[in-house]
Structure formats: structure tokens, C-alpha cells
Amino acid sequence: MENGFHMLLYRAFHAQRACLRPWRTGLGLGPGQPKLIDYLARSGPCSQRQLASYFEIDPAAVCRMLDSLEKGGFVVRRAGPNDRRTGVVELTDKGRSASQAWQSACREMERQMLRGFSAQEAAQFADYLRRARENLRGPKAPAREGML
Amino acid sequence: MENGFHMLLYRAFHAQRACLRPWRTGLGLGPGQPKLIDYLARSGPCSQRQLASYFEIDPAAVCRMLDSLEKGGFVVRRAGPNDRRTGVVELTDKGRSASQAWQSACREMERQMLRGFSAQEAAQFADYLRRARENLRGPKAPAREGML
DNA sequence: TGTCAATCGTTGATATGTCAATCATTCTGT
DNA sequence: ACAGAATGATTGACATATCAACGATTGACA
Numbered sequence: 001m002e003n004g005f006h007m008l009l010y011r012a013f014h015a016q017r018a019c020l021r022p023w024r025t026g027l028g029l030g031p032g033q034p035k036l037i038d039y040l041a042r043s044g045p046c047s048q049r050q051l052a053s054y055f056e057i058d059p060a061a062v063c064r065m066l067d068s069l070e071k072g073g074f075v076v077r078r079a080g081p082n083d084r085r086t087g088v089v090e091l092t093d094k095g096r097s098a099s100q101a102w103q104s105a106c107r108e109m110e111r112q113m114l115r116g117f118s119a120q121e122a123a124q125f126a127d128y129l130r131r132a133r134e135n136l137r138g139p140k141a142p143a144r145e146g147m148l
Numbered sequence: 149m150e151n152g153f154h155m156l157l158y159r160a161f162h163a164q165r166a167c168l169r170p171w172r173t174g175l176g177l178g179p180g181q182p183k184l185i186d187y188l189a190r191s192g193p194c195s196q197r198q199l200a201s202y203f204e205i206d207p208a209a210v211c212r213m214l215d216s217l218e219k220g221g222f223v224v225r226r227a228g229p230n231d232r233r234t235g236v237v238e239l240t241d242k243g244r245s246a247s248q249a250w251q252s253a254c255r256e257m258e259r260q261m262l263r264g265f266s267a268q269e270a271a272q273f274a275d276y277l278r279r280a281r282e283n284l285r286g287p288k289a290p291a292r293e294g295m296l
Numbered sequence: 297t298g299t300c301a302a303t304c305g306t307t308g309a310t311a312t313g314t315c316a317a318t319c320a321t322t323c324t325g326t
Numbered sequence: 327a328c329a330g331a332a333t334g335a336t337t338g339a340c341a342t343a344t345c346a347a348c349g350a351t352t353g354a355c356a
Contacts, residue, residue, distance in 0.1 A: 008277040015284035129156040136163035
């Protein structure tokens with residue numbers, strides 16, 4: 001069980017979240033909020049739809065996290081220029097500094113996580129993670145076609 | 149950003165959950181419930197405390213998931229023999245078959261995830277995941293000591 | 297023995313993620 | 327131009343994870 005990749009990924013992901021939690025709470029952010037302001041800092045203002053698509057989460061979750069972020073003064077919602085359905089989410093100055101602090105925290109976490117990894121191993125690790133994700137994403141249920 | 153390990157792990161973990169979701173819902177289980185019955189099937193009856201410790205989640209979460217699992221007929225809670233605080237959680241027959249189906253689903257997912265991986269690559273991948281987790285778990289914030 | 301600390305399970309509050317449904321707006325096809 | 331489909335954002339409902347607090351029980355120690 002401990003050897004199944006399901007558990008291995010669970011453990012690694014869990015440890016990563018636990019490692020980043022002190023930084024996150026120090027910034028006054030909820031569990032899912034850092035990734036939103038990080039994306040906004042890198043890509044500039046965008047719609048809620050774009051945030052939901054990028055992170056593959058429900059637009060409802062984005063909506064509520066932005067409610068909280070807006071109340072905290074990290075982002076503002078503006079009206080879109082062309083389409084009155086689509087608004088634009090933008091970082092405030094406070095949001096920008098929080099995103100910078102978060103990026104530092106992520107680099108710190110990464111350094112800690114990769115201790116003892118050679119540069120080649122780290123690159124291989126990243127490659128494995130990308131391939132695993134791609135394999136899981138593509139076909140819906142490619143199993144039991146041939147034999148089984 | 150797409151290259152940071154934070155995002156890479158997020159993507160892989162996310163894809164894995166999405167891949168396993170149809171099987172999970174087919175069994176009538178909530179998102180966190182499969183791991184509990186899987187553990188119970190492998191390790192036999194145990195306390196709620198043990199489940200919480202093993203998966204590193206709050207005992208409150210375990211308590212509520214077991215409420216749901218018990219209502220669904222997957223597990224039963226019995227009184228402990230020695231300590232009247234500590235109960236014992238046990239799989240029912242329905243819980244046992246669900247756990248077997250879940251283990252099949254996990255093997256299937258793993259096959260799909262590792263498509264194109266050689267046996268050596270898969271072993272290396274598992275090793276990287278274990279090392280990353282251990283690195284994140286041990287020291288709290290050992291960074292920026294030497295030179296950054 | 298008697299008091300205090302620690303432990304197990306539980307409940308409440310809050311945040312996230314999924315699903316379903318709704319409202320307003322925009323697009324499509326005729 | 328108009329009816330219906332599609333889209334963006336929102337809200338409600340449910341399950342989960344974290345934090346805080348509580349009741350019951352057990353253990354430790356004077």
C-alpha cells in the first residue's frame with residue numbers, strides 16, 4: 001500500500017501543503033487562495049473563467065475564493081470592457097506583495113524538497129510528474145479494451 | 149510557473165483524483181472515504197485515532213467520514229475491549245468488496261499513469277516521491293542557513 | 297486517594313471543491 | 327429580428343480538511 005503510486009503522490013502532496021501552510025497563514029490566505037494571486041501576478045488581470053480553467057477547478061470555487069480575497073483587499077473585480085457577463089479580476093498592491101512572498105515561500109519549499117537531489121535527478125523528477133499527468137489526462141478510460 | 153514543483157505536484161495529484169473519481173462515485177463513496185476502507189481492509193480493525201495518524205488528517209475528518217461510511221453500511225463502530233474511550237472500526241462485507249474494487253481501480257489508474265515508463269523509471273519515480281516527502285517532513289524550515 | 301494532565305471521540309465554525317440550478321448576457325440559425 | 331442554445335458568474339447543497347473546544351475516560355503523581 002505504501003508502495004502504490006496513489007499513496008506516494010498523496011504523501012508528497014500532503015507534505016508539500018503542510019510545509020507551505022505556515023507561510024500561507026502568515027499571509028492571511030486560505031488554502032486555495034495563493035495559487036490564484038500567483039497566477040494573477042504572472043498573467044495579469046483575467047476572468048474568473050480563465051482561473052477556473054487553468055487550475056481545473058469549479059468556477060464556483062473560484063467565485064468564493066475571490067469573494068474572500070476581495071474582502072481581504074488582495075484583489076478587485078472590475079467590469080469587462082466588451083462582455084458584460086465577463087468581469088476582470090485584478091491584483092491590488094497588497095495582492096502583489098502577497099504573491100511575491102508566496103513565490104519566495106514556494107522556492108524555499110522547493111529547495112527543501114529537493115535536498116539531496118542532483119540537478120539531473122530534479123529534472124527527471126519534473127519530467128516524470130509531467131508525463132504522469134499527461135498519461136492520466138488524455139484518455140478517459142483506456143483500460144480493458146484489449147484483453148482483461 | 150508551470151515548471152515549479154508546487155504546480156507539478158498539484159497537477160499530477162489533481163489528475164490522479166480526477167482519474168479515480170468515476171470509480172469512486174460508482175462505489176458510492178465520498179472523496180476521502182476510499183483510503184479509509186482501503187486501510188481497514190489491509191490492516192484490520194483499528195481505532196479512529198490510528199486512521200487519523202496514518203493519513204495525517206484531523207480526527208474530526210475521520211469521525212465524519214466514518215459517520216457517512218457507517219450510514220452507508222461500509223463499516224461498523226464497536227466498543228473497544230480495554231479502553232472505553234477508544235472504539236474499534238471494522239469493515240462490513242460490503243466494505244470489503246468496495247475496498248477490493250477500489251484496489252483494482254488504483255491498479256488500473258497506476259497502469260495508465262505509468263504508460264511509457266520503463267520499470268526502472270517507475271522505480272525511480274517512486275523513489276523521488278518518497279525522498280521528496282521525507283525532505284519536506286523532517287526539518288521545519290532549514291533553509292537559508294548556508295548561502296541561499 | 298485525589299487532583300491534574302493527557303487522550304479519544306465528537307461537535308461547531310470556516311474554507312475548499314464538486315455538482316446542480318439560476319440569472320443575465322451573448323451567440324447561432326433561420 | 328427572434329427563439330433557443332451557450333456562456334460567465336453566482337448561489338445552494340454536500341463532503342472534506344483544518345482549527346478550536348468540549349465531555350468522557352484514563353493515566354500519572356503527590
